[in-house]
Amino acid sequence: MSRTIIAPSVLSADFSKLGDEVETIVRAGADWIHLDVMDGHFVPNITFGPPVIKAIRNRTDKVFDCHLMITPADPYLAAFADAGCDVITVHAEAGPHLDRSLQAIRNLGKKAGVSLNPSTPESVIEYVLDRLDLVLLMTVNPGFGGQAFIPSVVEKVKRVKAMIGDRPIDIEIDGGVTPETAPLVAAAGANVLVAGSAVFKGGSEASYRANIEAIRTASDGAMKRAA
Numbered sequence: 001m002s003r004t005i006i007a008p009s010v011l012s013a014d015f016s017k018l019g020d021e022v023e024t025i026v027r028a029g030a031d032w033i034h035l036d037v038m039d040g041h042f043v044p045n046i047t048f049g050p051p052v053i054k055a056i057r058n059r060t061d062k063v064f065d066c067h068l069m070i071t072p073a074d075p076y077l078a079a080f081a082d083a084g085c086d087v088i089t090v091h092a093e094a095g096p097h098l099d100r101s102l103q104a105i106r107n108l109g110k111k112a113g114v115s116l117n118p119s120t121p122e123s124v125i126e127y128v129l130d131r132l133d134l135v136l137l138m139t140v141n142p143g144f145g146g147q148a149f150i151p152s153v154v155e156k157v158k159r160v161k162a163m164i165g166d167r168p169i170d171i172e173i174d175g176g177v178t179p180e181t182a183p184l185v186a187a188a189g190a191n192v193l194v195a196g197s198a199v200f201k202g203g204s205e206a207s208y209r210a211n212i213e214a215i216r217t218a219s220d221g222a223m224k225r226a227a
């Protein structure tokens with residue numbers, strides 16, 4: 001059984017020392033680094049873009065998992081690839097040509113992801129499954145850290161898992177992930193968990209390590225029981 005991939009969202013990190021926070025979270029056990037890019041248009045919040053990602057790229061070799069909450073996304077895909085993102089995820093709701101966006105990401109040599117808001121049906125990915133490396137299911141409405149997990153998405157995880165079949169596509173969950181909610185989505189089929197506030201609480205390497213371990217233990221246990 002492969003263990004859960006834990007991807008801390010730096011949205012909850014201390015931005016005044018972002019590079020140091022990335023190094024600390026890696027030492028504490030992070031598998032991937034999740035980068036939430038928000039434009040104040042697709043979502044009601046603004047974060048950072050390619051220059052900031054490029055500035056922290058040399059702090060770790062871990063996968064940079066870039067979640068674009070921007071519209072339009074296509075004009076900026078090359079900039080995020082150049083900045084060092086390994087996985088680039090666009091929202092299905094953010095543009096009219098999902099197939100084109102996914103092709104563009106793969107043509108840049110990057111892994112292609114699609115994200116679905118909690119209210120978006122999984123049927124939107126039916127005809128792009130062969131262009132996908134990752135499906136990111138939002139368990140909060142995107143825009144902010146620290147929101148409550150939306151439980152109805154657990155059934156969507158199961159349906160997406162069934163749609164994917166034996167394709168090598170990761171199922172990632174984002175929003176309200178804690179040691180209490182992680183087992184629900186892991187048992188349903190998710191293998192990548194994004195967590196911001198539940199990982200960065202405590203503000204020290206020791207607390208980050210304990211926080212990551214608590215989520216991993218809970219999700220790995222659930223994955224094993226479901227296998």
Ligand SMILES: O=C(CO)[C@@H](O)[C@H](O)COP(=O)(O)O
Pocket residue numbers: 009011012034036067140141142143144145146147174175176177194195196197198
């Ligand atoms: O994309 C987003 C929010 O839009 C997330 O990545 C959040 O940053 C997750 O934060 P927590 O819910 O884990 O605090």
